Amino acid sequence: MLEKIPDFNKIGRQLIIDAQTIAEVEMINFIMGNFERQGFLDTSIQPWQERKNNTDSGRAILTQSGALRDSVKISSSSIQQVVASSDSKYAKINNEGGLVNIPVTAKMRKFFWFKYKQTGEGKYKGMALTKKTHFTFTIPKRQFMGPSEAFNNLIDAKFKKMILQRFKN
Numbered sequence: 001m002l003e004k005i006p007d008f009n010k011i012g013r014q015l016i017i018d019a020q021t022i023a024e025v026e027m028i029n030f031i032m033g034n035f036e037r038q039g040f041l042d043t044s045i046q047p048w049q050e051r052k053n054n055t056d057s058g059r060a061i062l063t064q065s066g067a068l069r070d071s072v073k074i075s076s077s078s079i080q081q082v083v084a085s086s087d088s089k090y091a092k093i094n095n096e097g098g099l100v101n102i103p104v105t106a107k108m109r110k111f112f113w114f115k116y117k118q119t120g121e122g123k124y125k126g127m128a129l130t131k132k133t134h135f136t137f138t139i140p141k142r143q144f145m146g147p148s149e150a151f152n153n154l155i156d157a158k159f160k161k162m163i164l165q166r167f168k169n
């Protein structure tokens with residue numbers, strides 16, 4: 001008769017291990033989904049602002065090379081929490097938005113002259129001849145990772161389903 005009683009401690013320990021793995025996989029999938037949706041999904045989708053002077057209309061926002069998307073990894077994982085981060089140098093400014101201030105250097109001016117001679121576009125000549133010492137511009141917030149109610153609901157549903165399946169067996 002004792003042989004038919006399941007080992008609930010063993011089932012519980014395995015559920016915790018499996019829940020951590022599921023959370024890691026689902027978090028990465030959720031963040032990649034935000035790149036596909038071109039917006040952040042929280043209580044509703046928050047679409048990213050379109051690019052100004054969009055010369056490549058067929059390309060998705062934030063995916064010129066795919067380096068930003070590919071830089072997203074699980075940085076820490078425990079049974080209490082799973083954290084994703086990006087080691088890309090421009091991830092934070094894209095995720096949070098903000099002001100960028102770049103000093104104009106002699107090397108930049110040389111590059112602008114090169115681009116002007118290559119393309120003949122007046123904007124490059126203007127940048128090469130500018131009296132400004134800094135270029136300042138605003139990057140709009142295009143959040144792709146962070147706390148999300150939709151993700152929490154998704155993971156809760158997956159955990160409940162997994163727990164019910166384990167205890168039914």
